[in-house]
Amino acid sequence: MRYDVVTTPIDARELEAVVTHAGAGAICTFSGIVRDNSRGQSVTHLDYEAYAEMAVPQMKKIGQEIKDRWPEARVAMAHRTGHLEIGEVSVVVAVSCPHRQEAFEACKWGIDRLKESVPIWKKEHAADGTFWIEGDEKKPVG
Amino acid sequence: MSVAIAVRVRFFARLRELTGVDVEEVKSTPGATVASVYAAMRADHPALPRQDGVSAALNHEFVDWNVTISEGDEVAFIPPVSGGEI
Numbered sequence: 001m002r003y004d005v006v007t008t009p010i011d012a013r014e015l016e017a018v019v020t021h022a023g024a025g026a027i028c029t030f031s032g033i034v035r036d037n038s039r040g041q042s043v044t045h046l047d048y049e050a051y052a053e054m055a056v057p058q059m060k061k062i063g064q065e066i067k068d069r070w071p072e073a074r075v076a077m078a079h080r081t082g083h084l085e086i087g088e089v090s091v092v093v094a095v096s097c098p099h100r101q102e103a104f105e106a107c108k109w110g111i112d113r114l115k116e117s118v119p120i121w122k123k124e125h126a127a128d129g130t131f132w133i134e135g136d137e138k139k140p141v142g
Numbered sequence: 143m144s145v146a147i148a149v150r151v152r153f154f155a156r157l158r159e160l161t162g163v164d165v166e167e168v169k170s171t172p173g174a175t176v177a178s179v180y181a182a183m184r185a186d187h188p189a190l191p192r193q194d195g196v197s198a199a200l201n202h203e204f205v206d207w208n209v210t211i212s213e214g215d216e217v218a219f220i221p222p223v224s225g226g227e228i
Contacts, residue, residue, distance in 0.1 A: 051154050051218060054202040115224065119199070121155035122224040132156040134222040139156055 002076040003059035005052040005120070015076040015094040024074065024096035026103035030111045032091035034084045039138065041126040048081040048090060051119040055079065062113045066095065070106045073097050077110060079120055147172055147213040151183060156221050157196070160189040170211060176200060177207035179217050196221060 002018045016027050034046050063075040079091045093110040097103040122133045123141065131138035146169040158164050161183070170179055176198045184190045198205055199218040211217060 048224075049155050049158075051152070051199075051220065054199055054218065057202055117204075117223070119154065119218075119220050119223055121221065123155070132159075132221065133224050134156070135224075137222070139221075141156070141159065 001060075001063055001074065002078070003056050003063060004078040005050045005055050006078055006080055007082045008080070010078045010080050010089045010092050012089065012092045012094065015078060015092050016096075018076040019074040019094050019096035021074065021096065023072070023098060025098050026100040027094060027096045028100070028103040028107035029092060029094040030107050031089050032111070034086050034088050034090055036086045038124055038126060041128045043086070043127075044125045045086065046084045046090070046125065047123040048079070048084065049121045049123070050079065050081045052081075055118050055120055058118045059114065062110055062117070065113065066106045066109055069109065070095075070097055070102045073102065073106045075106070075110060077114065079114070079118070081120070145172065146170065147174070147211070149179065149211050149213070149215045149217055151179060152216065152218040154218065154220055157190065157219050160191075161187040163187070174211050175207065176205060176209050176211060176217055179211060180207070180219060183219070190219075 012029050012031050036043055059077050066073050066075050074096045076094045084090055093107055095103055095107040124131045124133055130141045151166045151168050153161050153163055180193055197220040201216055
């Protein structure tokens, strides 16, 4: 298991190596990538900010939720903070399970819960301005 | 007679920018709640939004607004997290 908030590029293969083992027939890895557009506007780059002392325990809690539902799962998650360019990886969730069905489900659980409960915020630098993204809303900076 | 208690207050993302503060040591009174700390912070920083739409965390756990604080606690006020389209 590994749960990290990092300022350097995330290597998804490294997280897969954390969860791989002889009994795991399936590894499902979700990678979140910085996109060049949002809400119909072009995006130049993002800044992510985390409450790291809380984010890591919240990630561990999600890992435990996965273990409660899929006891054979192994989980690794990392989220990057700071300045990210288009095409860079912002978040990775890797889950191994004996079979693919539970690996897909557990990985989806992991990224969905991370997006709703881990205190990490995104500031979007877009053609129409700079915004904090709060759930479904974008709030102008300043 | 009540003795003041010291807590550490943290702001993040948009709330940090609105207050210009990322961490502040504040004195409060025994029995104070997370909500009363936020109300006091709003008095000092009028740019802060109303409590609805903000979440509170106490010592790195999400909590209800009516939870009582203790000496040495860390209280964080948290805007909605990024979410993201599914």
